[in-house]
Amino acid sequence: MFEGSRQVAPGDHFRIVVSSGGTLNGTTNTERTNYFECVPAEQLGLALWLEADRMGGLLDAVSQESLDKQRDVVRNERRQRYDNVPYGTAIERLCELVYPVGHPYHHQPIGSMEDLEAASLEDVHQFFRDYYAPNNAVLTVAGDFEPSAALEMIEFFFGVIPPNHDLARIDSPPSLPPLTEELRSVFVENVPNPAVYLGYRLPAEGDPQLDHLQVAVTLLTSGRASVLNRKIVRNELAQQANGFIDRRVGGTSVGVFSVTGRPGVPIQKAEQALLDEFLRLADVGPTDGELERAKALIERGWLDRLSDVESRADDLSRCVTLRGDAALIDNQLDVILATTAEDVRAAVGRYLSAAQPAVVAFDPIPTKEVAA
């Protein structure tokens, strides 16, 4: 998508944006592919033209040669982010346990080396024809512009691109119930210390329990006063303890918690300490202080994202692309702020404490073996 299009020579897409003072990039996750640029306000037309030219004319520039080059780039990305760094494959392996074989979220968007090798030029062309159509796209513009003039420009550049009348319907996979048995995989690799990653099946976006769990994860993992920092890291049960939720609209989100060990301390102690915190929250719920701090942190994060034009556009885009409602950018925070201690207690009880995790554990290669 960045290698040129019908009227944009190879290399010029980046060059045009950058030399106008702008920035650009793209991201892909399991549910949304997002191409974005931030340009000085006067260059809105230029940015729209670039996007329209590649939406309507990308395939003119996608040849076997350009595909082969980009395939190699993605292979290098895979090596850099997954294969050549300790614990780099943790999330990939965890998702393979959380989501069953055949589930669309079983694999990572980057794919395996074998997947990359197998992709043909026709696969890429067909994927583009199937999905990169105006009636499958959400265009979001945030910044300093006059709305009617902007809409006129958008109609001018994009209106000539025909819709895909055979657009495939993308159905959400059914939601998966929490695991009832632990699924554990252990990998002995060249890592500095043991580490454990736990994955839990959580509700989809739109279910308020996911927002209650977001509050729980925040109080557990965010900020220096977080529970895990106090009880695990500062107590030296582990060198690091983290957590996050990968929120998904497609049936089942995933909550990930990790602890990275320190020499001389069995990693099981940190893992148990984490599980004990789930038990505590499920039993008595958060304290008033924990609850209010978590809400303040989430609200502050929301304010920070809205204060920047790029992240505001990204959040609006996500709300519309995945849930069809721009107002969620405000409404979702209301759900968070209305969350009660009992909400947190119930959600943790159902999805973290009573549920079983998928577990990916890393153990260092024994020292004798390394020396040999």
Added chain:
Amino acid sequence: MTIALRPRPTELSTRPWRFPSTERGVLANGTRVVLCDLPDRPVVEVRVVWSGGARRDPIDKFGVGMIATRALSEGTRRLSNEEFNEAVESLGAQYGFSLDWNSITASLSAPKSRLQGALALLAEAVCDPAFRESDIERLTRQGIVGIESTRMFPGPRAQMEFAGATFLPGSRMAVPGNGTPESLARITADDIRRFWRGTTAPVNATIIVAGDLRGLAVEAMLNESIGAVDADVLDERRTPGEEVPSTQGQSLVVDFPGAVQSNILVGCAAASSDVEVRPVLGLANHCLGGFFTSRLNTVLREEKSLTYGVSSSISNDGPVLQFRVDTAVQRDSTDEAIRDIAREVAALRNEPPQAGLFAAAVGNATRMAPIGFRSTGAVVAALVKAEAEGLPDGYYDWAQERQMTATPEEVSKVFAQHVDEDALSVVVAGDAAAFVDGLRCWRGNVVVEPAAEG
């Protein structure tokens, strides 16, 4: 049916942009103040910058500065760690301390309505930190484990070794800023207290405040908080020694057998550049490796697909300038990639950059300000940099104007004056067996050390 796509629109001129204006002052205890009013930005950013960073670590206890900055988040004599952090976070505020070679910075951001309370907590952390023995001991233990763990990550390992390759022994900057396990093990709570007491001398300090300051009695708030630091505090920290860049480039490989990629650093250190040439040096970096369509990325990623990305940087750190190229490439292309990097560095030293590349660099450098400085955080970071590097008021506007008048020939000349080919060191973390013979053919002596000790 071919779609009749619209032609490229006429490019419009970007509106003029000037760096936000600032006001300077001095608090009663001698602390310098820089205020930057940015209307309608309800989150206020505060930075307190103290001169003297890791280069002022005691000679046998490198890492004192780093431990001190971490210990400043452990509470005060009045408030435990938990109480302090809860108090800050309950105001919707964020804070932290960071250290570089030449300064320590306290960062605070808070909603305007909570600024006074947040500043009071920051002042308490600065004036009355807990520095409990048990916390210092824990932080040094964690610091040691952190260093030992980080050594197993190829990218950070290459960064750690690069310091020793680009400075002569005896230079503080030849050792990573966080110290070594041995130096950390010697640190005591008294070392931390002594270091921090010297740091907070008001003569060392500048406070920078940016955000919507309308209606705020900022000076009064600052005088009540950071302005309360004792004006007579003596700075008894070690005077920084001389940093001696290595003039003969070295080649070092950290062997990670089986690694599918090689993390590569190529670069050198030199005496810091005059302020007058920094905008032109910035253009040189843009052309070489400062953004996606720079020369290095075009060759290594776009033409040869050896890497996911390659970048370069030129920075002034107090008395020294540091130049480095940073990339990770597929294992079997390691030697080829390093040769390409060396060739492109030589090319920029010897010839002006190609016209299209230069034009893109100037375009980006002179038009990115509305985007690059759109956040309060970015504005305040620029003000911190100006303080740390002694840049004059109005530097950023002047730098843009200077870049608009620069020529490709100047860019090449200034780059060559500050980057010596003979001084270029190469550090690689990767599977040595795959490339070290090829590297030796043209680099000569290549030192190989195993990633794991023992």
